[in-house]
Amino acid sequence: MESRADIVVLGAGMVGVCAALHLQQRGRDVILVDRHERAGEETSYGNAGLIERASVFPYMFPREAGPILRYALNRAPEVRYHAADLPAFLPWLVRYFVASSPERALHSAVSALPLIRRSLAEHEALIEEADVPQLLRRTGWIKLFRSHATLAKALETLARAGQYGVEGEVLDSAGIAGREPGLTGDFAGAIHFPAPGFVPDPGGLAKAYAALFARKGGRFLVGDARTLEQRSGGWRIAGTNGAVVAREVVVAMGPWSDQVFRPLGYPIPLAVKRGYHLHLAARGNAVLHHPVLDSDMGFVLAPMNRGIRLTTGVEFARRDAPPTPVQVERALPRARKLFPLGEPVETKPWMGARPCLPDMLPVIGKAPRHNGLWFDFGHQHHGLTLGPATGRLLAEMMTGATPFADPKPFAVERFG
Template identity: 60%
Template structure:
């Protein structure tokens, strides 16, 4: 038994569901294929819930010797690594370090800006259509500092952002106490980034977007994306109901994208950053009004529908390695010293993986060696933020519309692929704006 569609989108996280919605809006018959029983159960579920409109500059690799020495000791809360994973991660980490130079960061910020600046507007449009506006509060987030040195650095970083028409309030200790009266003393100041949206149930938001996709006639099938294979004139993938054939295929598998593209002959300096979260009940009548990052402590607290979500920084490890929630163990006493957390609401922390590329930009566009194969992954810490705007850009390229921004910074070819005899690099680079085959 086989079925057919115009497009199969592999992966039903925020990136895949958003791409499916945008393609559907442009008249394509789209099927989402996902191994989980419903949308939004993977990386899209476990995050701080921020639609990070203010994050023009990327999360760069530290380059000063003091920070490098501190991280090398492997005792921090904001970063942790498995020594056994470092050889495999080396190609990614070396490139990540080089791209984190001051010039590199400025270049990356220019490339990321068109996506970041449209991220909130694209979410708001989908939220209105899916009836999920109540899942987002436009309260921004707060970054608190415990030392003059970290506060001074935060102020310098914020100054760079003020030229992008962003609202950023500088708070002293008293000002922070006014906005978050249940935080304990200890922070000397804070920055309130007012533009981002705060989502109270990220996984639930993806489910709402998927429900809109289904309501509009889309299909959701349980299947194994790793079975994707080329079958002229298109692609096929095995689902629980049999083979699904489609003219175009979109790889939107987040941290599992390499399971597909490597089989097809592509090699990327792809890296994984794992992260953990755990929900807590607040003690007494304590209320957290905004997501709050403890910049010196290396963790973030976010008010969610389920409770107060404590999220950790990055863990550099093999994707399938057993959980090592040492960052959570380090963060919990610090977080309880900042906000009155009661008992955890789960027995074990949740763990997920972030798909990362060393230039801190996603891959969005056509796969250069294959007709009808499209890529939308590598959003690092900003999958929730960039899912809808990435889906729009991809759908514009796939359907022959003029893209709202130049897609060149997001092409796979930037990593040095040289193309087979039957498709030159220049042809592959230009293919992103060609109409999809009819």
């Protein structure tokens, strides 16, 4: 049996589902293909749940000697690397460092700003249409600082971000206790960012969007994107219940996008930043009201539906290397001192991979050497945040509408 459509979207994470929805809204017959039977089973499942309108500056490589030395010695709580994998990802790290110069970092920030500003509004529209208002909380998030030095640096960043409309309230110890009475620690201060939305079940939100896509006539099929081949007048993918054929195809496979673009000859420098999370019960009557980042200790606690989610920073390793949840093990005793955590909900930590390009901008747009091939991946730490906004941008480009943001900074041609 052969299934036909106007467009096939490969990948049913937040990015792929939102691209499929926006294309569907513009009258296209779309098939969503994933290796899993349900949406949101990979990277989109594991994150801090933030629709991050306050992060106008991307996560760039540090330029100061102190952090670089800590990273090199594997002593930073927020970053860890596999020494055995260093030859594999070192060339990408060099490109990341070069792209993190102040001038280039500012270019990346300004380029992504229209997407960041649009992110929450696009989610709100989809959440209303999907009828899942319980999956969006308007609490913002809190960033804690244990040292006056890190607080002072954060205040400088807040002042710069304020030029782009970011708001943040500086909290002293009393202010921290007023918002989060369950926290314990000696803090120099904190910043509450009120604008970001919080999603207490990110994987559930991706599934809700996929259900909306299906209710509106979209089809979700299980298939292997690695079988993609160009045929006369379109593209073909092998599916579990038969082939899928379409005039156009969108690669939205996050950290697995290289399984498609590399065989087609595109030297896109995609790498991954791995991360881990673990859900734990709260002890007694303790309640966490906001996602909280302990910036000096390098972990986040977020009040998810499944429990308090402890999320770690970045691990540089091969995407498919065995999990090494050292950061979770190191963070857990520190997290227990910060908030009264009980027993883990899961038997072992979850691991995921963030798809990253050196300039921390996604690839969005048409592939230059193949008719009907489009890219939408590389959203780094902001797949949940930017999925609906980049889905809209891509759909506008594919249907000939005027894009709401300049697509040039996201073009694949920037990599040669």
